[in-house]
Amino acid sequence: MAQKLQAIKGMNDVLPAESHQWEYFEGVLRQLLADYGYQNIRTPIVETTPLFVRSIGEVTDIVEKEMYSFVDSLNGDSLTLRPEGTAGTLRAVVEHNLLYNATQKVWYMGPMFRHERPQKGRYRQFHQVGIEALGFAGPDVDAEIILMTADLWKRLGIDQYVRLEINSLGNKEERAAHREALIKHLEANVDILDEDGKRRMYSNPLRVLDTKNPALQEMADSAPRLYDYLGEESRAHYEGWKAMIAALGIEFVENPRLVRGLDYYNQSVFEWVTTELGAQGTVCAGGRYDGLIEQLGGKPAPGIGFGMGMERVLLLLQEKNLLPAQRSVDVYLLQQGEGAPLYAMQLAKQLRDGGYSVIQHLGEGSFKSQMKKADGSGARYAVIVGENEIASGQAVLKPLRGDVAQQTVALDALVATLGGLDGQGE
Ligand code: ATP
Ligand code: MG
Numbered sequence: 001m002a003q004k005l006q007a008i009k010g011m012n013d014v015l016p017a018e019s020h021q022w023e024y025f026e027g028v029l030r031q032l033l034a035d036y037g038y039q040n041i042r043t044p045i046v047e048t049t050p051l052f053v054r055s056i057g058e059v060t061d062i063v064e065k066e067m068y069s070f071v072d073s074l075n076g077d078s079l080t081l082r083p084e085g086t087a088g089t090l091r092a093v094v095e096h097n098l099l100y101n102a103t104q105k106v107w108y109m110g111p112m113f114r115h116e117r118p119q120k121g122r123y124r125q126f127h128q129v130g131i132e133a134l135g136f137a138g139p140d141v142d143a144e145i146i147l148m149t150a151d152l153w154k155r156l157g158i159d160q161y162v163r164l165e166i167n168s169l170g171n172k173e174e175r176a177a178h179r180e181a182l183i184k185h186l187e188a189n190v191d192i193l194d195e196d197g198k199r200r201m202y203s204n205p206l207r208v209l210d211t212k213n214p215a216l217q218e219m220a221d222s223a224p225r226l227y228d229y230l231g232e233e234s235r236a237h238y239e240g241w242k243a244m245i246a247a248l249g250i251e252f253v254e255n256p257r258l259v260r261g262l263d264y265y266n267q268s269v270f271e272w273v274t275t276e277l278g279a280q281g282t283v284c285a286g287g288r289y290d291g292l293i294e295q296l297g298g299k300p301a302p303g304i305g306f307g308m309g310m311e312r313v314l315l316l317l318q319e320k321n322l323l324p325a326q327r328s329v330d331v332y333l334l335q336q337g338e339g340a341p342l343y344a345m346q347l348a349k350q351l352r353d354g355g356y357s358v359i360q361h362l363g364e365g366s367f368k369s370q371m372k373k374a375d376g377s378g379a380r381y382a383v384i385v386g387e388n389e390i391a392s393g394q395a396v397l398k399p400l401r402g403d404v405a406q407q408t409v410a411l412d413a414l415v416a417t418l419g420g421l422d423g424q425g426e
Helices: 016-035 049-056 061-066 086-095 140-156 172-188 195-203 214-221 232-247 310-319 340-353 367-377 387-392 411-423
Strands: 046-048 069-071 078-081 104-113 125-134 162-168 266-274 282-288 303-309 331-335 358-360 381-385 394-399 407-410
Touching: 016 104, 016 140, 016 310, 046 049, 046 086, 049 061, 049 078, 049 086, 086 104, 086 125, 086 303, 125 140, 125 310, 140 162, 140 232, 140 266, 140 282, 140 303, 162 232, 172 195, 232 266, 282 310, 303 310, 331 340, 331 367, 340 358, 340 381, 340 387, 340 411, 367 381, 381 387, 381 411, 387 394, 394 411, 407 411
Parallel strands: 331 358, 331 381
Antiparallel strands: 046 078, 069 078, 104 125, 125 303, 162 266, 266 282, 282 303, 381 394, 394 407
C-alpha cells in the first residue's frame, strides 16, 4: 500500500476553522504598522547559507543545529530556508541601496524554519512578524519600538499578560572587556557546565548566560554583569532609552542576563515575555544591531528591530478567549427548480454588487435540507427562489436571527430591503 502522505513534523496546516484567527491578528498588525509609518518588504524564503552564518553567527543555536540547509542539486550552491527575517531584509536593503541618503522603516510577515523539537509554541515552520528601523541611532527609535509593541498588546487585549524585559549589550569593546571576566567566571564553574556551556565558554561565552538549563541558573545569575562594563556613551544610550520608556508609562524590568540568541545585537535589547505559555514564554524579541549592515557589505548604518512569534501570540489570544468568532456571510441563497441555479447566480451577483456577501446553494437539494445549511452557515439572512419567485420576478427574504417575519420582495428592491432591516439594528 502506498505510504500515507502527511505534513512534515512540526509544520502545521492552518485549516479554515482557524484561519480567520490569523486573518484577524494580521489585520490588527497591518493597521498598527501603518499607524507607526512602517512599510512592507517581501524577500525570498530561501537565501544562500553564508548570509545566515555571517549575520546570525557561527556559535549560535540557529546556525549550529537549527537551520534547514541543502545543496541546490542543479548548481551545488548551499541554500537555507530562512530561520529569521532580519538577515534577508538587510541583504535586500543593501542589495537595492535603500539606505542611500535615506532611512527605512520596514516590516515583514511570514514563515520561518528551524529544526527544533516540536512542542507547544515551538515548531519547525512558524511565523514571525518583524520590523527593522534602519539609519536611526536612537535611543528615541528604541523607545518608539517599545511604544508600538506595547500598543499592540493593548489593541489585542493582552497587555496584562506580558512583561517587558530589557538590557544593554554595550558596544564591541565593552563586550570584549566583559568577556574576559565572564570567561574567568565560567572557568571557575566549569565542573557544572553542560555540554553547550563547555563548548561555548571560549567561542561565545555570553551565549552561555542564555542557557535554559535549570542547573545553570545560579551560575548565570552570579556572572559578571555587562552593565558594569559599559562606557559613558553606552550608559547614556541605555539610560536615555529607559527614561523614555518610563515616561511613556510602560513598565519594564531590567534583566542583566538578557543577551539574545543571535550574535548581531549591541546596545538596547528587549523581550516581551508571558508566563501563560509554559517554557515558550518569549512572544517578541529584538534589539539594536549597529554593525550588521556593514558586515553584510553595506555602508555603516545603525539598525534596530524585533521578531514576534505569531503562533505564541495566537496561543495567548486563544487561551484568553480574545479571538473573534468565525466571520460568516450575510446571505445564504436557496434555490430550487427549473432555471433556478442561473437565476440565483444572477441574483447573488446583484446582492454582492450591493455590498452583501453571499453563499449560493450549489447543486440539488430540498428546501428543508438547504435551510439546514443556511442555518449552519451563520448567515444573517436566507433568500429563497423557486419557480414561483422566478415567474413573478421576486424572492423570499427570511431573517435568520431575531423574530422578524419573512417577506416577499421584488428583485430590484432586495438590496434596499436588506439595508432597511440592517438599519433596524438586526
Ligand atoms: P527561544 O528562546 O524561544 O528559542 P529565540 O531566541 O530562538 O527563542 P528569536 O530568534 O529571537 O527566538 O525569534 C523571535 C521570536 O520568534 C521568539 O521570541 C518566539 O516568539 C518566536 N520563535 C522562535 N523560534 C520559534 C519556534 N521554533 N516556533 C515558534 N516560535 C518561535
Ligand atoms: Mg531558539
